[in-house]
Amino acid sequence: METHLQQQLEALKSALLRMASLVEEQIARAITVLVERDFELCEQVIRGDQPIDAMELEIDDQCIRLLALQHPIARDLRFVAASMKITIDLERMGDIAVNIAKKTRKLSGMPHLKPLIDLPRMAALSQSMVKDSLNAFVRGDEQLAMDVCARDEEVNQLQDQIFQELVACMVEDSGSVPQALQLIFISRHIERLGDHATNIAEGVVYFSEGRVIKHHGTDDPNQSPTRPVSGGPA
Amino acid sequence: METHLQQQLEALKSALLRMASLVEEQIARAITVLVERDFELCEQVIRGDQPIDAMELEIDDQCIRLLALQHPIARDLRFVAASMKITIDLERMGDIAVNIAKKTRKLSGMPHLKPLIDLPRMAALSQSMVKDSLNAFVRGDEQLAMDVCARDEEVNQLQDQIFQELVACMVEDSGSVPQALQLIFISRHIERLGDHATNIAEGVVYFSEGRVIKHHGTDDPNQSPTRPVSGGPA
Numbered sequence: 354m355e356t357h358l359q360q361q362l363e364a365l366k367s368a369l370l371r372m373a374s375l376v377e378e379q380i381a382r383a384i385t386v387l388v389e390r391d392f393e394l395c396e397q398v399i400r401g402d403q404p405i406d407a408m409e410l411e412i413d414d415q416c417i418r419l420l421a422l423q424h425p426i427a428r429d430l431r432f433v434a435a436s437m438k439i440t441i442d443l444e445r446m447g448d449i450a451v452n453i454a455k456k457t458r459k460l461s462g463m464p465h466l467k468p469l470i471d472l473p474r475m476a477a478l479s480q481s482m483v484k485d486s487l488n489a490f491v492r493g494d495e496q497l498a499m500d501v502c503a504r505d506e507e508v509n510q511l512q513d514q515i516f517q518e519l520v521a522c523m524v525e526d527s528g529s530v531p532q533a534l535q536l537i538f539i540s541r542h543i544e545r546l547g548d549h550a551t552n553i554a555e556g557v558v559y560f561s562e563g564r565v566i567k568h569h570g571t572d573d574p575n576q577s578p579t580r581p582v583s584g585g586p587a
Numbered sequence: 588m589e590t591h592l593q594q595q596l597e598a599l600k601s602a603l604l605r606m607a608s609l610v611e612e613q614i615a616r617a618i619t620v621l622v623e624r625d626f627e628l629c630e631q632v633i634r635g636d637q638p639i640d641a642m643e644l645e646i647d648d649q650c651i652r653l654l655a656l657q658h659p660i661a662r663d664l665r666f667v668a669a670s671m672k673i674t675i676d677l678e679r680m681g682d683i684a685v686n687i688a689k690k691t692r693k694l695s696g697m698p699h700l701k702p703l704i705d706l707p708r709m710a711a712l713s714q715s716m717v718k719d720s721l722n723a724f725v726r727g728d729e730q731l732a733m734d735v736c737a738r739d740e741e742v743n744q745l746q747d748q749i750f751q752e753l754v755a756c757m758v759e760d761s762g763s764v765p766q767a768l769q770l771i772f773i774s775r776h777i778e779r780l781g782d783h784a785t786n787i788a789e790g791v792v793y794f795s796e797g798r799v800i801k802h803h804g805t806d807d808p809n810q811s812p813t814r815p816v817s818g819g820p821a
Contacts, residue, residue, distance in 0.1 A: 406802040417668055421660050430655055434647070437671060523757060523764045530757045530764075537768075568640040 358423040362432065365415050366491075369436055369443075372408040373487045376443045379405065379450035380480055380546065386454045387539065388473045392461055398454035405447035409440045428560065435560040439490065442549040442556075446483065449542045449549075456539050463532045466522055472540060475511040478504065479543050482550035489557045498554035502566065508547040515540045592657040596666065599649050600725075603670055603677075606642040607721045610677045613639065613684035614714055614780065620688045621773065622707045626695055632688035639681035643674045662794065669794040673724065676783040676790075680717065683776045683783075690773050697766045700756055706774060709745040712738065713777050716784035723791045732788035736800065742781040749774045 355363075382398050385391055416437050419425065425433055482501050489498040519533040519540075555567045589597075616632045619625055650671050653659065659667055716735050723732040753767040753774075789801045 410799055410801065413668070417664060420654055420668070421664055424658050426655050430651060434651055434654070434671060437668060438675065441672065441675060520764060520768065524761045527758045527761045530754060534754065534771075565644055567644065 358419075358425060358429065361415075361419045361423055362425070362429060365412070365419060365433065365436055368408065368412050368415060369439065370487075370491060372405060372412060372440065372443050373490070375401070375405050375408065376446050376450070377483060377487065379447055380483060383450035383453040383457075384473075384476045384480060387457045387476065390457070390460070392458055395454045395458050399451055402447050402451050405444060409444040412440045413437060428563075431560040431563055435556040439553050439556050442552045446546055446549050449546055452542050453539055456535050456542070459535050460532060466519070466529060466532055466536060471511060471515050471518075472536065472543070475508060475515065475540060476543050478508050478511065479546040479550070482508070482547050486550040486553040486557070489554055493557065493561050495558050495561045498557040498561075499566070501554035502551050505547050505551045508544055512540050512544040592653075592659060592663065595649075595653050595657055596659070596663060599646070599653060599667070599670055602642065602646050602649060603673065604721075604725060606639060606646060606674065606677050607724070609635070609639050609642065610680050610684070611717065611721065613681055614717060617684035617687040617691075618707075618710045618714060621691045621710065624691070624694070626692055629688045629692050633685055636681050636685050639678060643678040646674045647671060662797075665794040665797055669790040673787050673790050676786045680780055680783050683780055686776050687773055690769050690776070693769050694766060700753070700763060700766055700770060705745060705749050705752075706770065706777070709742060709749065709774060710777050712742050712745065713780040713784070716742070716781050716788075720784040720787040720791070723788055727791065727795050729792050729795045732791040732795075733800070735788035736785050739781050739785045742778055746774050746778040 379398060379401050382394050382401070386394050386398060416433050419433055420430075482504055485497055486501045488494065489501060516537060519537050522529045523533045552567075555565075558564055558566050613632060613635050616628050616635070620628050620632060650667050653667055654664075716738050719731055720735045722728065723735060750771060753771050756763045757767045786801075789799075792798055792800050
């Protein structure tokens with residue numbers, strides 16, 4: 354027979370999965386807005402953020418009640434602690450989806466600049482990191498989580514490259530400044546999706562075995578000038 | 588006589604205060620680097636990040652042990668939960684200080700652009716929000732916490748203004764692009780300090796009375812095109 358603790362842990366996991374799937378949907382929509390310039394989808398992304406915000410608060414409540422009434426220990430306790438941190442990353446990924454959609458809308462009517470070619474690639478990479486970090490979380494798959502962390506560097510490199518190209522565009526043609534700036538901001542948002550996926554992946558390793566990999570990556574985040582949010586400063 | 592729970596809560600509070608004071612020092616140094624172009628201080632800011640990262644992990648451990656062994660309830664439990672969230676904001680503020688210092692270093696040798704006049708003002712505002720959010724946390728001062736949240740809008744407005752000015756510079760003189768871009772990034776970092784201060788202030792209201800003000804601000808964050816990190820999307 355399942356204990357109350359097990360039931361409540363399952364309920365917490367389900368709630369996190371619902372929140373994660375809302376966030377994934379939002380990111381997919383935002384990237385469609387970006388890649389296909391589908392501005393009608395924009396409003397849907399903006400409206401889609403509120404349920405995610407609500408879920409963050411709900412899950413926090415769930416965690417607090419679970420801690421107060423069930424006194425989980427060891428792995429279960431670490432899972433609850435990691436859940437409270439993961440909701441922060443999920444909520445911010447939701448915000449980022451909205452930001453991508455809104456900033457893409459500002460590009461409405463402007464011609465495509467060349468670096469957009471790499472943006473969808475970068476977006477696809479970040480999106481796969483988000484998906485895999487959530488899969489790693491669901492399955493407690495530590496190997497997949499480590500793999501997500503390793504991929505962050507590739508996203509950072511792509512962003513550096515896009516940034517350099519956009520700066521060159523702006524210097525060459527001052528008319529491209531407003532558009533290039535929006536694309537720089539969008540690429541930073543996409544890069545931050547990767548950072549949040551990395552945070553989640555670090556959380557998975559933490560609750561799986563109580564081992565901390567945060568702030569101990571093999572790559573040196575200080576080397577990257579474009580890593581504004583995650584565990585290491587840029 | 589103090590119970591074990593009270594002792595451990597006090598120890599947790601002390602640890603958070605030590606972490607907060609390290610972060611405040613780092614921010615103050617980074618802003619000195621920016622305002623006085625004191626590039627020698629830069630290395631000190633970069634080195635100063637590691638102890639903050641270490642404290643985040645230590646405090647998380649402390650919280651987990653406290654939850655496992657002391658079973659805090661009600662306000663005490665909310666305090667521990669809020670602490671685990673506050674360390675995330677503190678750690679990221681530490682990263683932001685490093686980012687500000689590094690991006691300022693890239694300005695080395697370039698002449699000042701006009702918008703730097705407003706950046707120190709914006710920096711001072713964000714810095715006061717950080718200070719007050721931490722004071723509010725120490726004293727459990729809910730009124731001060733609400734006041735911090737209200738000030739975030741002013742920082743956002745200043746950032747919009749600086750952004751517009753810098754775009755105008757870039758369009759007018761393409762030679763200013765690299766420098767103007769760094770200033771835009773710096774202003775975004777400073778704005779995010781305000782966002783993190785707001786997160787901490789929301790946490791104070793939460794653990795003081797279990798009331799959630801997150802995602803329920805009076806201002807509409809969607810109105811601001813420049814709010815990338817905090818509770819509301821930009």
